[in-house]
Amino acid sequence: MKLHCFERTFFHSSSSLTPIQLPAPMETHLWYVKPSEVRSESLLDQYLDILPPCERENVLQMRGEELRKSALLARALVRTTIARYQINSHSNPRSLKFRKNLHGKPEVQWQFRDDRHPPPLHFNISHTSSLVACGVTTNAQIGIDVEEKHRSIKHNILSFARRYFSKHEVQFLAAISDPQVQRMEFIKLWTLKEAYVKALGKGFSGAPFKTFTIRFKGVMEGGFNTLEDLSLKASEIVVDSFDDPTDLTSNWQFSLLELANSHYAAICTEKHGAGSGKRNSPGKLTVWKTVPFLEDECVSGTAAVKVIHGVQ
């Protein structure tokens, strides 16, 4: 892949990005791209072209073509995705500005005349070298994490869990006798925990993983004995936070998906209206597979999106 570093005036009208309405409250949009499916050099050049110099530099600093490509796609995905929602005429992916919150969570720096009412769009991205995803919500904090299904870690899973996870989570993992299943459940738990701390906006350092437990409600204490126990789609994922008693489980909802048969994706979003008397019905999730500027495919309800837990 040749990445051209010279300036080019490449005009991209917003018409090459299908505009879309913001998700409804309690609804989540998820956009993902698979780097292996983006092969066009000129398309990659277009992506590089919409980035400001500092983001371009960050991409080019990555060691190796594969890493540069997924870094480039991550930036291109977040810019083009937000541009689709055409908020306050921010329809040009090139003109979006970003900043980081206190803990380093990226957010949009909206440019508009009336400073008092920031648009309600929230987003979060996650990427591996093989899949890049961006989640979008309205008026709700969001955190997402994607991991390759077959990811393995260098350390022993229980040693790692004892070091970083909560006691309850260690017990959950320790009760799984099949090492493959244990590894998969570990990866799922990792993505859920990552999604939560990213939704909080604090990251791993701000919300150490030992300070909260993620568990599946509706499951007996004492762990799982059979594989069937593990596939409780109806069970709810809940979080118990030890550090912050004001951070109630009822504030957050989780989804866990299998994407494109290759990745686990965890989504954590803020819940509003908890305790309002209404039954907490799970929000809607719409998933698109995209190659920005080229094609979008809504894949919700297809084999590309398997809901393991949570929203439908």
Next chain:
Amino acid sequence: MAAVSATCIRFGTSVELPVRANNQIIGKSSSLVSFGWGKTGGFPCIRTSRLQICAAKPETVEKVSDIVRKQLALSPETQLTPQTKFTELGADSLDTVEIVMGLEEEFDISVEEENSENITTIQEAADLIDKLVDKKA
């Protein structure tokens, strides 16, 4: 040493440059070279035989580099400098946590999670390790 008030100066050049500490060449960087001002006290971390104030021990840097290489399964051709960011090498959050765990095991230290966002380069890891090891002694 020139008095410079800038907190960060970065150069990107293609130079063949020995990276020294204690007058020993610990590595050569022949592609992108970046010099960073160390976070510790604002002293530059350019390795020369005279500026040792913020430099972690070369053995520490070496061991950290080995652990990073193993964790990220880097090819032997991949050049590492003390300023190399883990993210540049493709480390995600799980990799970084595993690197930290590997460092804890190798050096018999305990790194608080709160500090893990400060460990983004080999240099930063080595500096923190030496600090924690010294505290233990």
